[in-house]
Amino acid sequence: MESITNTPTRYGWAMIALHWLIGIIFIGQFVLGVVMVRIESQRTSFELIQLHKSFGFLLLGLIILRIAWRLGNAAPPLPAAVGTLERKTAPLAHFALYAFQIALPLSGWALVSVSTLEIPTMPFNLFVMPNLPLAESDASESFWASAHWYLAYAGIALVALHIAAALRHHFLLRDMVLTRMITPSSGRE
Template identity: 40%
Template structure:
């Protein structure tokens, strides 16, 4: 059985659960974000409003999970990358992981700031969250652009990261993927 905490060889069950739960959540938020922003907002389309509210609620959930995940990562050892990785790939892999942490905070925070700038309160599971900044149309537009481009950056990093993980698993046959799956592959 997989231990709760990470070891030098593999991720523990808490890190694995957080990784896959957040992978599904973030990919879902990207898909929802792209879909809803393409809907027309003339005439207060009810469907669009409902989807934006859902996006915000789950976006705040992602922020909460990112805090837990960062705390867990800082309190755990980091499993080594597969021996066969050339140095440039080790640097690239760690760099992508670092960018993921930055994006896991920057995306929800810009979303929240943007809602405050639009003077639309953010609710998360029945709780009204405070406004972070005062209403300002120009800031809203800038934050919307930033949020959008951070979303595109996340899509790019996911493609590189998932592609590399699958390549290591199927072509190199190392333990890169199995150490992020429950129950298997502890040696590299």
């Protein structure tokens, strides 16, 4: 039977589920963000923006949950064959991924909070999400729109590097780095 928690050799199914769900939402959010601003139909664009905001709040909640789970559940160490440089940079890369996954939805929340359009945000049409206590202005909206855009492109570049590193481990180095994030621990390892 698979374990919910991590073992010394593999991740548990809770961390695996959070990892892949967050990854899919993060990449999907990038694609949705690019598409929603290029659609000519204002109605469709508006609906996609509302969906984008909904998934942004979901992403923020999931990443906070993942960080909390990670703080209470040690990750399995890297395989012995992993070099010193990679051992030092891997935690920095993971920290950067967490930081972008928090900063990006927060910058989007700030963007809708300062917008002079005053369109309420209703995640998945369930409730009205209150705005952050920031002053509304065109200048603030422009700043947060730019910040959100730059964070999105930098974040997706970091995700691409993360994917490339995982594929390198799997296909070139042939170690267990990717496999342990796919197959849950049995709890006996």
